[in-house]
Amino acid sequence: MKIVFLDRKSIGSDLDLSEFDALGEVVMYDFSTPAEALERTRDADIIVLNKTPINKDTIGQAERLKLVCVTATGTNNLDKDYLAQRGIEWRNVAGYSTKTVAQHTFALLFYVWEHLRYYDDYVKEGRYADDRLFTHYDNTFCELAGKTWGIIGLGTIGREVAGIASAFGCKVQYYSTSGRNHTEDYKEVSFDELLASSDIVSIHAQLNAQTEGLINAAALSRMKKTAVLINVGRGPIIVEKDLMEALKEGVIAAAGLDVLCEEPMSKASPFLGYQDSDRLFITPHIAWASIEARTRLMHIIADQIREFIC
Numbered sequence: 001m002k003i004v005f006l007d008r009k010s011i012g013s014d015l016d017l018s019e020f021d022a023l024g025e026v027v028m029y030d031f032s033t034p035a036e037a038l039e040r041t042r043d044a045d046i047i048v049l050n051k052t053p054i055n056k057d058t059i060g061q062a063e064r065l066k067l068v069c070v071t072a073t074g075t076n077n078l079d080k081d082y083l084a085q086r087g088i089e090w091r092n093v094a095g096y097s098t099k100t101v102a103q104h105t106f107a108l109l110f111y112v113w114e115h116l117r118y119y120d121d122y123v124k125e126g127r128y129a130d131d132r133l134f135t136h137y138d139n140t141f142c143e144l145a146g147k148t149w150g151i152i153g154l155g156t157i158g159r160e161v162a163g164i165a166s167a168f169g170c171k172v173q174y175y176s177t178s179g180r181n182h183t184e185d186y187k188e189v190s191f192d193e194l195l196a197s198s199d200i201v202s203i204h205a206q207l208n209a210q211t212e213g214l215i216n217a218a219a220l221s222r223m224k225k226t227a228v229l230i231n232v233g234r235g236p237i238i239v240e241k242d243l244m245e246a247l248k249e250g251v252i253a254a255a256g257l258d259v260l261c262e263e264p265m266s267k268a269s270p271f272l273g274y275q276d277s278d279r280l281f282i283t284p285h286i287a288w289a290s291i292e293a294r295t296r297l298m299h300i301i302a303d304q305i306r307e308f309i310c
Contacts (some may be wrong), residue, residue: 001025001045001309002064010050011071019302023309034058041065046305055079059088067091067308069301072288074234076207091304095156097200097293101232102160104287105202108230108256113200115139117277123181139278144168150189150198152214153233154181161202162186169252177205177214195222200230207234217242220251228254232287235260243281247279254279258287275290 001024008017009030022024024045030048032040037058041047046067053057054068054077068083068090076091083090083100093118110116110265118139122250128136150172151158162172162185173187175194180190191214195201201223205211216230223229229252232239240261257271265272274280 001305002027003046003048003305004040004044005029006037006040006047006052011298012289014291015294015298017298019299020305023302027152046308049077049146051077053077053079054083055157056082059103059199067305069304071086071297074206078273089308091301092307093297093300096297097288097290098156098160100293101157101287102164102202103290104258104283105157105161105204105230105232106164108232108258108281108283109200109228110200112228112254112278113144114141115278117281124210142288143169144200147171147199148173148197150174150194150201151186152191152194152201152203152237153177153211154183154186155204155206156205156282157232158202159183161204165200169202176212177211191219192222195219197225198227199224200228202230203233203237205233205237207236211237213237214238215243216237217245220246223252224254225250227252228256230256232258235263241270244274245278247274253279256281258283259285 003020003026005028006029008028029040032052034053034057037052041059041062043064044062045064046069047065048069048071050071056079059065065088068088070078070090070092073092073094075090078090079126079249080090097188102246122136142297143186145168147170149165149172151162151172152173154162154174154176158174162174165172173189173194175191176182203215220242241256260269262269271280271282
């Protein structure tokens with residue numbers, strides 16, 4: 001079996017992937033354009049990828065290809081109809097990063113909720129050394145206890161976040177974007193009610209026809225002016241220009257984002273150059289990427305290949 005990694009850098013170069021050597025001949029490429037993928041998959045039996053598009057243009061000459069492994073949960077980059085026509089199987093991985101994404105959800109929140117950039121600058125710029133008071137009240141924050149946390153998308157990650165938010169004393173409510181996920185553990189509300197009554201709104205939904213553009217100007221206008229919006233789901237769930245306007249105009253208090261409509265960030269992004277860290281905090285799609293989560297992910301991929309070939 002020849003196993004070809006098309007975008008090995010997408011899972012980080014710090015991981016030990018030697019277990020794949022026992023499964024066949026392994027060839028790794030850091031990145032692959034569609035044209036490069038067409039050539040590089042020509043004699044592959046199995047391909048491993050993250051973001052590389054998989055369709056007729058990229059694997060049309062891969063006559064030996066039997067299995068496509070996606071090092072992610074999302075499979076929007078796979079032409080599944082084409083794979084089915086060719087009899088090529090595919091695998092993805094779910095659940096490997098639940099705790100990591102939940103952890104990062106709170107990292108995003110606390111950065112803007114407690115104005116951490118402001119306080120860090122206050123100390124490092126020497127202003128604390130010149131102050132007469134032992135504490136500082138110029139940029140105050142509130143307790144999470146007693147606040148209402150609204151979750152959009154109560155899947156595995158949404159439930160993990162709900163449990164942590166509850167431990168902080170939040171009143172948790174949720175809106176199921178799919179209409180399939182329900183629980184009596186938390187209050188289920190309509191989308192409009194969730195927006196209007198939540199102090200924190202966090203997005204954990206998949207991107208589909210129902211969720212694309214869900215958070216637009218109209219939705220943002222229904223939120224509290226003191227509310228914080230967190231997105232660790234998918235970038236296009238938010239209409240970015242609408243969010244940027246809402247932040248500038250004080251429609252909501254702040255936003256923490258780990259996902260964008262275009263990744264890496266487009267130079268045309270409405271967020272590029274915005275410097276107010278009290279109102280906007282963006283990380284480069286790293287919520288899933290703890291060392292433990294990525295290691296877990298690749299062990300699962302190796303097991304999938306091992307099971308397929310045995």
